[in-house]
Amino acid sequence: MTQIAEIAQKMTRASKKFFYDPSTKLDWPEHLDASEWTMSPELVSLYGTELWASMSEAEQKKLSFYETGGFFSLVLNGERPLLEGMSHRLYTLEKDLEVTEYMHHFLDEENKHMMMFSTYCRKYLGKIYPEKKIPVARPMAKGEDDIAFFTKVLVVEELSDYYNVFMSDDDRLAKICRDLNRAHHVDEARHIHFGREYLKGLWERHASGWTQAEIDSFRGWLVDYINASWRDFLNPSVYRDAGIKDAYAAREMAIHSAVSREHRNRASVRFLKNLVACEILPKVPELQ
Ligand SMILES: [Fe+2]
């Protein structure tokens, strides 16, 4: 049995053991509002800036409330194309039956995550924030489409996992927020373990046949994609809902804020180091 098949088998066992019904998994309070912290203040995108310091605690909590909705919408919107791309690759790209069996659990769990995130947004915000990313078609080397797909999966999973882990045990937060973050992390820990190994295998299989120019082009795209993904955390619609007057100026300020940039680099370092270990990136890049 190959190494990836062994990992898949182990992950399948765990997924079966922890199988759950998303409609009964969490205790949803009837009402939740901005009187409680719903996101750890340190993770709120304007934390540490002058604007944040100028806000009252009630205003900060209000921003945390809408950022939570923005964050859950962002993960949900990242998981939607993931389901599509993963189903498309079942039994076509991937023919190993141990691996495809785990991919079915992966799909099942992502669908459950989307159900839980959308329940949160529907009950407490009454909406899902729309996705802003515009896919750009570009010429690709052989196998690059699959590598880019599994890389995008890891970007959404690894970045959101940093937030999930941070908030799982934060006693300042409303219980439903801790519970939802923890529930997501438990499944994602398996997805990330599998996804890293799977991506590594794809990279080894295909990139060895690429020219240096093709490798450089992929690496350039990847760093741009990670930077663009971080931009999605700075959402003017969220700022507007939280009562910030000039939402676009707040976004621009956060993009260039040293505190905010440090946060993005710190939250990405585990993921980036892993990409370097797999030789997908030559060194840990400085994110913008
Ligand atoms: Fe997920």
Ligand SMILES: [Fe+2]
């Ligand atoms: Fe996942």
